[in-house]
Amino acid sequence: MNQAVITMKNKGFTTKIVHGDRESPIEHGSVHKPVHHVVLYGYDTTEELAAVFQNKQPGYSYGRQNNPTTTALQAKISALETGVDTLCFATGMAAITATCLTLLKAGDHLVSSQFLFGNTNSLFQTLTQFGIEVTFVDATDVANVEAAVQPNTRMVFVETIANPCTQVADLKAIGDFCRRQDLVYVVDNTMTSPALFLPKAVGAGLSINSLSKCIAGHGEVLGGAVTDLGEYDWSRYPNINPAYRTGDPQKWGLQQIRKKGLRDMGATLAPDSAHRIAIGSETLALRMDKACSNAQALAEYFSRHKAIKQVYYPGLAAHPQHQRAQELFNGFGALMSIDLVDNDACFDVLNKLQGVVLSSHLGDNRTLAIPVAHTIFFEMGPERRASMGISDGTIRLSVGIEDRDDLLEDFERALG
């Protein structure tokens, strides 16, 4: 028996997450959508089967392309991002790869922030092997993006708060510029999550989230998503395949990513993972609130500590983009980095931490620390590291939801 269907129109952020599943009927009054462990979908008549394959009737075709549990998660993420539609993938990197490989082709040019998640940086190097030009710029100032644009530029890619030195991109001005130039504006919203920032507010065409980080939140499941925010006019985009130029032009971009990126490349999110991410997301805003307030307390403590040379956190008044972060975001995030006065003490300090976990992950309930030059940014070499502001004594922290005093005590002991 179905419960009455409810509506989440005009409801607040967390209300939308925790009640959104009931916007369409669920059997037995279950408050969660069921997990559909299935690969194939059978139909009663050949007519129905053909209609589903020809997009004349809604329905599911094959598990690599769609699953009702994933559809429910996609609806949830679209609601959080206030977007038109969302497509989920096995990981955040799969979402970024599918987006770039399906919307760009050989001879095109991509302008990217130089302050970039390490694996995205590595992917963009790979794109150059397929004849796609990439220019990395300091995206904290739109002037650098404008200067890099060429006649063959198709896309601008930025992150909100960059890893590890927390530069905040000139998000609004870049959005205005991309609109004037008809460029697809892709914002990786992972570090802020829709709880702190809506890329739609700055005119982004696509928002990408690694669901593995704050959205799922508990460090137990991987996933990624790309959301079309309805801000880009795909009828003006030259790379949409004629086969996908049908129906509402607002859907063409995601349609091409769905067919060429999800169906053909096959990095499908498992239904069980979709369910876990949906559950984790229910507390996203609560967790972000707590993590941001812990991060602010730690940043202020670090900025007074004599063993620390520099603190990178947008919540500090001294941060170069503090004002911008305050205007754009609902909070300053859980990502922070510190430079020690003595680079050689880096491993020693980290080894003395007891509660904080030494780990490469981000956006977890637990506070995590990592020496970035020796680990996640090791592969890119000293020159590129220097251009990103990374030194051998840079420690990145992803602040969790532990009790604040326990965190302060842990760092007080480690810093000596």
Ligand SMILES: *Cc1c(COP(=O)(O)O)cnc(C)c1O
């Ligand atoms: C982690 C991360 C990704 C990649 O996400 P995965 O789910 O680990 O593949 C992409 N962008 C940013 C900013 C990230 O922090």
